[in-house]
Amino acid sequence: MDGSGILIIGIGNEYRTDDAAGLLAARKVKELAIPGIDVRENNGDGADLMEHWANKENVILIDAVLSGSAPGTIHRFSLPGPELPSEYFRFSTHLFSVPQAIYLSASLGRLPKSLVLYGIEASSFDSGTSLSGEVELAVNNIVNILNNDINKLIINPKGVN
Amino acid sequence: MQNLSEKKAKQMKNKTIKVDYMARVEGEGALYLKIKNGEVADAKLKIFEPPRFFEAFLRGRHYYEAPDITARICGICPVAYQMSAVHAMEDAFGVKISKPIRELRRLLYCGEWIESHTLHLYMLHAPDFLGYDDVVQMSKDYPDIVKKALRLKKVGNDIMSLIGGREIHPINVKVGGFYKVPTKKDLMKMYDEIKWARDAAIDTARFAASLKFPEFLQDYECVSLVHPDEYPFNEGRIMSNKGIDIAPEQYDFHFREEHAEHSHALHSRIRERDNYLVGPIARYNLNHDKLTPTCKEVAAEVGLGTECYNPFKSIIIRGIETLYSCEEALRIIENYEMPESPSAEVIPIEATGYACTEAPRGMIYHRYRVNEDGLIEDAKIVPPTSQNQKTIENDLKNFVPMYIDLPDKELIWKCEQAVRNYDPCISCATHFLKLNIQRE
Secondary structure, three states: OOOOOEEEEEEOOOOEHHHHHHHHHHHHHHHOOOOOOEEEEEOOOHHHHHHHHOOOOEEEEEEEEOOOOOOOOEEEEEEOOOOOOHHHHOOOOOOOOHHHHHHHHHHOOOOOOEEEEEEEEOOOOOOEOOOOHHHHHHHHHHHHHHHHHHHHHHHOOOOOO | OOOHHHHHHHHHHOOEEEEEEEOOOEOOEEEEEEEEOOEEEEEEEEOOOOOOOHHHHHOOOEHHHHHHHHHOOOOOOHHHHHHHHHHHHHHHHOOOOOHHHHHHHHHHHHHHHHHHHHHHHHHHHHHHHHOOOOHHHHHHHOHHHHHHHHHHHHHHHHHHHHHHOOOOOOOOEEOOEEOOOOOHHHHHHHHHHHHHHHHHHHHHHHHHHOOOOOOOOOOOOEEEEEOOOOOOOOOOEEEEOOOOEEOHHHHHHHEEEEOOOOOOOOEEEEOOOOOOEOOHHHHHHHHHHHOOHHHHHHHHHOOOOOOOOOHHHHHHHHHHHHHHHHHHHHHHHHHOOOOOOOEOOOOOOOEEEEEEEEEOOEEEEEEEEEOOOOEEEEEEEEOHHHHHHHHHHHHHHHHHHHHOOOOHHHHHHHHHHHHHOOOOEHHHHOOOEEEEEEEO
């Protein structure tokens, strides 16, 4: 199994409780040691994200979101696709949020061929290093979902939309 | 009964306008404007982000932890914070560093200035001048300019990564020098891209100068570091265009911080006068003669002159300073000789150390008192945005009357643009800026 060309980026702040969900999920995927899969971490800076996915074909992002759904709910957005609900990602203190990085890349024709964004519904963004129970469960679930995506991408590198 | 036009006129003179979230600034704060009888009765930059207590965190910590702790104050200008801490500790302990270490520190500053200025100039401020909500909208009409901006910003980030170990909150900086220093070969790998960046920075200054600026001149007291031989990054005397000429250790005698009820960031004032200005305009006005010949040529070509008192033109100076940073980076790389040791020996003593350095958005002051065990007993950090707060408020008081009859939406746009002249980093000062205009 070779996942060359697949980039997975976990996004978040590990000192803000559930905001670390994306980072922890990415670390679990990294532990699977799937050949060729490039797993990286990002603190939410959109400009940095754009550099990460430059010239990449298949990119999967994992971030914590707040939409009002039940904590631990896993949202999936596939791009190109419908407009992202920017309000889900409003907890970035960075000047470029994740949706802005995606929109700017799209405007400049620099989006990866396939970009999937998983949002894990958070219950808290307070200071701390432990996840809430629901989000911890979601992090474990998303690793299985990602594994499926990776297998599909390996079979069909044109994307998992 | 008032007719419709009289009512409308009265509303224009006395009105409340609220904007909940002002984008494209770093941090959380609000702007309050009270307009009474067609005049600005009050202007307050309200910083409501909770205090972050960095000075308190530092107490009881070892002197060598200060660079890594203070770097966390800001994700955009961490170098200026950590280097100010480093310089202050070295001042306290009498540490002398080698020339190559000093040069590498200046190179690290070059990276931060290129990255920070490019981000603000193109991504945050240019959309104001060109009439776009943000850079995403702007990129649809100016894709090549935005692509160039991203590449230019990356050059700055790459310099920070190479020298600092990573681009955000660098980890390679220590009191006395660095943990690890690059070889000349390492630096030369960036040389051609920095040469590209130098040309891109010339285009950047020209692009900035092509924007339309309001005629708005202010009588600022400009405060900046001044060094006899170089455009200031990390060393020099504190000088102003109204007579201040002091060493950093005299800062507290000439400047004071005071609490303003509406802000969690302390307001700075010159003790014997009032508010003052730090940042690109202040630096440029006091250090134009220290710029490189190319910087002076480009500044003259775009009609900047040797001094500038229009805060809106700070965007041009950011372009010139980006050019300076590229040229300085090239000079440093060309002349670099790897130091024998990555750092000087540091022996802590009971002492107080002082330092000022120039963050992209203005001068920073650090003061530390350290005991004989090398533990920090007291710390004082004055960031640029808190120094500029009162000047931002004054600008608004003077600027808004020029546009007081504009519809609210357009007036708010102008006010936001005026605040962004300062590239305010509200997180540093104590994150969103809410704009609230009240007309009575």
